Amino acid sequence: MTRTIVARLLTRENFAEFGDVLDTGGANHYPINGGKAERYHDLATAEAAGPQSRVIISIFHGTPYDFPLQLKMVERHPFGSQAFMPLSPRPFLVVVCHDTGAGPGEPHAFLTQPGQGVNYPRNRWHAVLTPIGAEQDFLIVDRAGEGTNLEEFFFSDPYEIELPR
Secondary structure, eight states: OOEEEEOEEOOHHHHTTTOEEESSOSSOEEEEGGGTEEEEOOOOOOOBOSTTOEEEEEEEEEOOBOSSEEEEEEEEOTTBOEEEEESSSOOEEEEEEOBOSSSBOSOEEEEOOTTOEEEEOTTOEEOOOEEBSSOEEEEEEEEESSSOOOEEEEEEEEEEEEOOO
16 A cells, blocks of 8 residues: 655755754854855754764765655664755755654655755654756765664555655
8 A cells, every 4th residue: 555645845844853954044144254155054963973983974976766756765874964965956855754663653755945955863764865857966964983874664565755736
């Protein structure tokens, strides 16, 4: 049996319980470099726990998915947060779940707006990187170090994720 979820537009308010929205819409910004740049400060906290841990910065190149998306699996990272910031103004899909103690709960789907990224805290169940419509590059801030920092969960019945019309 397939269960359908329609993605909502991502906002700071509707995503707050799942993580941080990375964009320039917040109030915590100020001019730097003699007024030639604006710093959007302290948008999220990068977490790195466990043996030999450190925060790293990478670039991922993602291939778009077909929609409606058949969501069969989510993952989480017990030792570190994970931030995704697109390097183009294209939207991407964000799917997150609360932890129920026995695994992920029902997924919540969000569609980013141009210039938005997200930061998942440690242990937040989320779908894999999901570009829409075209290949896309992302700046990723996450954790490296010893220990297994990836858990995957496969749903017994997939969810079908639709984009808003």
